[in-house]
Amino acid sequence: MRIDIFSSKSYDIKFFKAAAAGKNLNLVFHDERLSLNSVKLAGGAQAVCAFVNDDLSAPVITELAALGVRLIALRSAGFNHVDLSAAAESGLVVARVPAYSPHAVAEHTVALIMTLNRNTHRAFNRVREGNFKLEDLLGFDMRGKTVGIVGTGLIGIALARILIGFGCKLLAHDPSHNAECVAMGVRYVNLPELWQQSDIISLQCPLVPDTYHLIDDAAIERMKPGVMLINTSRGAVVDTQAVIRGLKTGKIGALGLDVYEEESELFFKDLSASYIPDDVFARLLTFPNVLITGHQGFFTTEALRAIAEVTIGNITSFAQNGVPLHPVSLPD
Numbered sequence: 065m066r067i068d069i070f071s072s073k074s075y076d077i078k079f080f081k082a083a084a085a086g087k088n089l090n091l092v093f094h095d096e097r098l099s100l101n102s103v104k105l106a107g108g109a110q111a112v113c114a115f116v117n118d119d120l121s122a123p124v125i126t127e128l129a130a131l132g133v134r135l136i137a138l139r140s141a142g143f144n145h146v147d148l149s150a151a152a153e154s155g156l157v158v159a160r161v162p163a164y165s166p167h168a169v170a171e172h173t174v175a176l177i178m179t180l181n182r183n184t185h186r187a188f189n190r191v192r193e194g195n196f197k198l199e200d201l202l203g204f205d206m207r208g209k210t211v212g213i214v215g216t217g218l219i220g221i222a223l224a225r226i227l228i229g230f231g232c233k234l235l236a237h238d239p240s241h242n243a244e245c246v247a248m249g250v251r252y253v254n255l256p257e258l259w260q261q262s263d264i265i266s267l268q269c270p271l272v273p274d275t276y277h278l279i280d281d282a283a284i285e286r287m288k289p290g291v292m293l294i295n296t297s298r299g300a301v302v303d304t305q306a307v308i309r310g311l312k313t314g315k316i317g318a319l320g321l322d323v324y325e326e327e328s329e330l331f332f333k334d335l336s337a338s339y340i341p342d343d344v345f346a347r348l349l350t351f352p353n354v355l356i357t358g359h360q361g362f363f364t365t366e367a368l369r370a371i372a373e374v375t376i377g378n379i380t381s382f383a384q385n386g387v388p389l390h391p392v393s394l395p396d
């Protein structure tokens with residue numbers, strides 16, 4: 065069986081080759097992002113493997129089906145970038161990796177919080193320039209601070225466990241309440257209460273119609289002055305223009321992003337020798353209290369190994385029984 069792996073980087077090649085060793089699979093790696101321009105590369109493949117910024121809109125899916133592709137194996141948990149109706153209509157099966165390492169993303173979320181809190185990103189540059197002054201590096205104790213977690217799924221729970229260790233008070237909002245979180249002392253509240261009471265707000269929910277631009281002007285208006293906002297979920301959960309307005313007034317005291325609504329034009333590329341074509345993103349970079357990483361929350365050895373192994377498991381199960389281990393189906 066031939067599988068074309070799009071947006072594949074050196075680390076994908078390494079972990080996928082290891083996971084497929086000894087299996088009768090023909091892996092074809094493409095550095096290109098899957099799009100209408102690149103889809104023809106999948107001619108001859110029975111499956112494509114795609115990542116978070118690959119284009120799986122209806123026109124691309126129709127083209128994949130016409131080329132004879134039968135399986136879209138996502139190497140991500142999120143599947144908001146797939147037109148599931150188009151896949152169902154074209155008879156394509158979609159699979160994903162529901163959980164590879166929630167700890168990877170939770171721990172990266174804490175890294176963003178602690179860096180912004182103690183300004184270690186600024187201290188790093190200062191010390192290297194021989195500047196040992198402490199002005200503007202003042203942080204706060206995590207102990208006793210209220211953290212609001214939006215979405216207590218696998219990542220949200222892992223984050224809650226870490227923050228309990230810091231001595232934080234935890235609020236959460238999620239349509240379904242998790243028993244482990246409740247037992248840890250997490251208090252489920254409605255969103256207005258979470259916005260009003262949290263010193264730090266962290267987004268761990270999926271991007272669905274309900275969460276599109278969940279952080280908008282009205283939500284920011286309700287937040288505590290100087291709130292720290294962290295988004296390691298999906299970019300479009302945050303209205304970037306609203307957040308820039310909040311940063312300018314000081315309502316948002318610190319912003320940590322691992323995801324960005326227009327990230328597909330930027331992330332996973334080296335633009336250091338050209339320029340940043342996105343003026344909104346470039347504006348974000350001018351704030352000293354904004355810390356952005358390029359969708360690396362998942363990027364640990366453990367997670368990459370699990371992603372490759374589960375994806376190969378999805379593909380071999382599909383090859384043998386016509387059903388992947390972790391199918392994604394249309395919501396009822």
Ligand code: NAI
Nearest residue numbers: 142215216217218219237238268269270274296297361362
């Ligand atoms: P999960 O499916 O285990 O949990 C998601 C939780 O969000 C569920 O408890 C669900 O009930 C809740 N939820 C759904 N709609 C909501 C709403 N309107 N308001 C509040 N909560 C809502 O997913 P998991 O593994 O915890 O991942 C969460 C998200 O993190 C993924 O959907 C993905 O977008 C993102 N992610 C980011 C990564 C990164 O590298 N930065 C890597 C992996 C995932």
